[in-house]
Amino acid sequence: MTTPDYAEKIPNNVALHEDRRLQRALESWQPNFLSWWQTMGPTLPTQDVYLRTAVNVGREGWAHFGHVPMKDYRWGIFLAEQNPGRRIAFGAHKGEPAWQKVPGEYRADLQRLIVIQGDTEPASVEQQRNLGATAPSLYDLRNLFQVNVEEGRHLWAMVYLLHAYFGREGREEAEELLHRNSGSADAPRILGAFNEETPDWLSFFMFTYFTDRDGKYQLGTLKESAFDPLSRTCEFMLKEEAHHMMVGTTGVDRVVERTAQVMVENDTDDVAAFGVIPLPVIQKYLNFHYSVSLDLFGGETSTNVANYYTAGLKGRWLEERRKDDHVLADDGIMVDAFVDGEIALTEVPALTGLNTDLRREYIADCEGGVKRWNRILAEAGLPHRLALPHIAFNRKVGAFAGIEVSPTGEKLSAAEWERGKGQWLPTDTDKTFVRSLMRPVHERGKIAAWVAPPRNGINGKPFDYDYVHLS
Ligand SMILES: [Fe+2]
Ligand SMILES: [Fe+2]
Numbered sequence: 293m294t295t296p297d298y299a300e301k302i303p304n305n306v307a308l309h310e311d312r313r314l315q316r317a318l319e320s321w322q323p324n325f326l327s328w329w330q331t332m333g334p335t336l337p338t339q340d341v342y343l344r345t346a347v348n349v350g351r352e353g354w355a356h357f358g359h360v361p362m363k364d365y366r367w368g369i370f371l372a373e374q375n376p377g378r379r380i381a382f383g384a385h386k387g388e389p390a391w392q393k394v395p396g397e398y399r400a401d402l403q404r405l406i407v408i409q410g411d412t413e414p415a416s417v418e419q420q421r422n423l424g425a426t427a428p429s430l431y432d433l434r435n436l437f438q439v440n441v442e443e444g445r446h447l448w449a450m451v452y453l454l455h456a457y458f459g460r461e462g463r464e465e466a467e468e469l470l471h472r473n474s475g476s477a478d479a480p481r482i483l484g485a486f487n488e489e490t491p492d493w494l495s496f497f498m499f500t501y502f503t504d505r506d507g508k509y510q511l512g513t514l515k516e517s518a519f520d521p522l523s524r525t526c527e528f529m530l531k532e533e534a535h536h537m538m539v540g541t542t543g544v545d546r547v548v549e550r551t552a553q554v555m556v557e558n559d560t561d562d563v564a565a566f567g568v569i570p571l572p573v574i575q576k577y578l579n580f581h582y583s584v585s586l587d588l589f590g591g592e593t594s595t596n597v598a599n600y601y602t603a604g605l606k607g608r609w610l611e612e613r614r615k616d617d618h619v620l621a622d623d624g625i626m627v628d629a630f631v632d633g634e635i636a637l638t639e640v641p642a643l644t645g646l647n648t649d650l651r652r653e654y655i656a657d658c659e660g661g662v663k664r665w666n667r668i669l670a671e672a673g674l675p676h677r678l679a680l681p682h683i684a685f686n687r688k689v690g691a692f693a694g695i696e697v698s699p700t701g702e703k704l705s706a707a708e709w710e711r712g713k714g715q716w717l718p719t720d721t722d723k724t725f726v727r728s729l730m731r732p733v734h735e736r737g738k739i740a741a742w743v744a745p746p747r748n749g750i751n752g753k754p755f756d757y758d759y760v761h762l763s
Contacts, residue, residue: 303368313478328470336424336472339761373525380518382618383604390520411451415486418474426730428740434759485584497543498581504536506588516607549744552672583686591690592627598643609653
């Protein structure tokens with residue numbers, strides 16, 4: 293393990309100075325990254341922000357907190373510590389030493405996996421770029437920027453791999469990662485959910501809960517990769533990702549808490565007039581973000597993913613904790629399917645059903661959030677509950693892409709869907725209402741009326757700390 297070099301132009305723990313060619317290539321990508329950040333990154337002008345910066349990868353003290361101007365943020369390259377004896381845990385190469393170089397036969401597939409992951413990182417920064425102007429508090433504003441700079445660092449993490457291991461093609465892909473833009477008509481981001489806008493803070497909290505959580509599961513499968521540098525990169529990214537999900541989890545907590553409070557105080561469900569978000573609107577946002585995030589896991593069956601697994605490129609969530617042969621050649625799995633006009637299950641080989649396996653891990657995790665939010669409602673003495681919609685609801689990818697299904701799982705005709713969808717997904721009226729609440733509160737220690745303050749601040753600081761200095 294090389295000690296982190298923080299004085300370099302590009303902070304890193306990969307001994308970048310020992311490979312001048314690579315260092316020069318990354319240093320010539322750096323200004324392109326910075327100009328992307330200036331044009332596509334956060335639009336609210338700030339002097340400085342109380343941010344966490346990765347400086348090391350050890351168990352303790354991996355991050356430094358302090359006020360920094362965002363344009364001077366030290367985006368670095370950090371891989372988790374190498375386990376020198378690491379062996380491949382699954383697939384046809386199970387038991388062989390992990391790869392330190394890219395095997396020729398898997399080069400194209402590995403590059404593709406890295407590009408797809410890399411594409412999501414700057415996409416979310418683009419989606420969230422205007423949110424600073426309507427932040428409900430300086431604490432929330434700081435969290436938004438923290439998520440943004442770390443997604444920028446995750447782009448660096450993927451670009452490092454492309455530059456270091458994929459030659460000229462890798463360098464070209466690294467440029468493309470800055471050229472595609474979220475929602476662009478000519479050059480959109482690769483995955484659908486990353487071309488949706490994040491126009492308000494309820495969307496931001498739902499995005500960081502549901503869509504960043506998809507990222508957690510994707511990174512979890514890449515962390516198992518036989519390609520060791522990819523594995524180590526993803527392991528460290530997961531550490532940062534935990535904070536993004538905390539922002540989502542506690543963000544939705546606080547919205548639900550505030551709504552519940554106003555419902556109880558005024559003894560009504562109809563709280564829009566009191567300037568908070570009604571529970572049915574929260575449910576619609578949840579339905580939307582959950583269903584588009586389910587699509588990110590791909591089709592229920594996939595031969596590509598089966599091949600990735602067998603090749604050792606991408607494992608399962610917590611692969612080493614699974615009690616099976618880690619080859620899966622003879623196993624089966626029941627996957628969600630649409631059979632003879634019915635929503636049903638069908639058995640397929642375990643390998644081709646791996647997307648379903650991962651999506652189920654994700655769904656079980658998402659249920660944890662709903663439980664939390666329902667506990668908040670129960671503690672407020674309210675009978676109302678939130679719920680995850682049915683797996684087939686509002687799907688554009690996979691077995692249910694061609695049918696319409698209600699949140700409770702009834703198959704619907706096109707006309708029934710048209711009639712019902714306004715009750716299940718945010719309407720223009722809902723979005724306009726939510727947006728009307730998004731008036732900025734940029735005053736220290738103050739918070740917008742539609743959201744409760746957090747229980748804790750950041751890094752032991754109080755809620756009323758001066759997290760951001762605006763310019
Ligand atoms: Fe990320
Ligand atoms: Fe994230």
